[in-house]
Amino acid sequence: MFPYRDDNPPVLTPFVTVSIIAANLAVWVLVQGMGADQRLAASVCELGLVPGDLLHLLPVGSTIPISDGVTCVVGEGSPWRTLITSMFLHGGWMHVLGNMWFLWVFGNNVEDSMGHGRFLAFYLLCGLAAAAAQIFVDPSSAVPMVGASGAISGVLGAYVILYPKVRVHVLVFVILIFRTSVPAWAMLGYWFFLQLLGAGMEQGVGGVAVWAHIGGFIAGAVLIALFRNPTLLARREAILSGRSWQGRPA
Numbered sequence: 001m002f003p004y005r006d007d008n009p010p011v012l013t014p015f016v017t018v019s020i021i022a023a024n025l026a027v028w029v030l031v032q033g034m035g036a037d038q039r040l041a042a043s044v045c046e047l048g049l050v051p052g053d054l055l056h057l058l059p060v061g062s063t064i065p066i067s068d069g070v071t072c073v074v075g076e077g078s079p080w081r082t083l084i085t086s087m088f089l090h091g092g093w094m095h096v097l098g099n100m101w102f103l104w105v106f107g108n109n110v111e112d113s114m115g116h117g118r119f120l121a122f123y124l125l126c127g128l129a130a131a132a133a134q135i136f137v138d139p140s141s142a143v144p145m146v147g148a149s150g151a152i153s154g155v156l157g158a159y160v161i162l163y164p165k166v167r168v169h170v171l172v173f174v175i176l177i178f179r180t181s182v183p184a185w186a187m188l189g190y191w192f193f194l195q196l197l198g199a200g201m202e203q204g205v206g207g208v209a210v211w212a213h214i215g216g217f218i219a220g221a222v223l224i225a226l227f228r229n230p231t232l233l234a235r236r237e238a239i240l241s242g243r244s245w246q247g248r249p250a
Contacts, residue, residue: 004105004171006105006163006184008166014112016120024088044072048085049082049131049145050079050143053079083128087147088148102155103148110158113236114229114232123155124151126216126220149213150212150216153216157222158227159188160185160221164184165184165185195214
């Protein structure tokens with residue numbers, strides 16, 4: 001199932017969601033050269049997260065395979081910045097566009113629930129939690145991790161807690177493509193089940209860091225209790241139901 005919209009109009013203008021999407025696309029174009037071989041490889045080497053390198057479990061000078069004929073060399077620095085920079089890198093057009101589409105469909109409503117500043121902090125924390133989950137499972141891995149999907153998984157986890165019954169319109173691929181709508185809990189529960197299924201396979205699914213997805217999703221579902229703003233949620237409910245807002249704005 002691939003979501004293309006939901007029946008959940010935002011009240012706030014999603015400045016942070018749009019800014020994160022713009023930042024990811026800018027990095028893809030300006031830093032990664034829209035997937036040009038040399039620039040893509042260089043960006044992954046310099047800014048991607050390699051668990052074994054981060055934890056100094058790989059010998060200095062050892063090589064890390066990136067793609068056919070392309071390797072990175074482990075240096076002496078402590079690449080802690082890659083915990084953040086890796087969230088804004090991607091491995092291909094489908095990778096970046098798919099991630100940004102999910103963020104666009106679900107991010108605006110999560111931002112709606114907590115406000116702009118809290119949402120940015122929430123997004124980054126979910127990304128860090130996702131990276132931590134993947135590192136915990138395979139701390140000596142030499143495979144670079146790139147992509148916003150860990151942080152976006154946190155957004156999905158928050159969404160299913162906040163809006164479980166909202167209808168999400170999806171494309172379903174079963175020989176033919178058809179459109180339908182399902183409750184958010186069903187669509188996102190199905191997505192989470194696929195991640196658990198992938199985690200049960202020895203090598204994951206196609207090199208996807210499924211444990212990062214699982215860790216990010218759980219982090220988002222837990223952290224939303226701390227980050228959601230009851231005043232904003234009450235104002236949102238009043239506005240969408242056509243009532244006048246009587247409370248104090250946040």
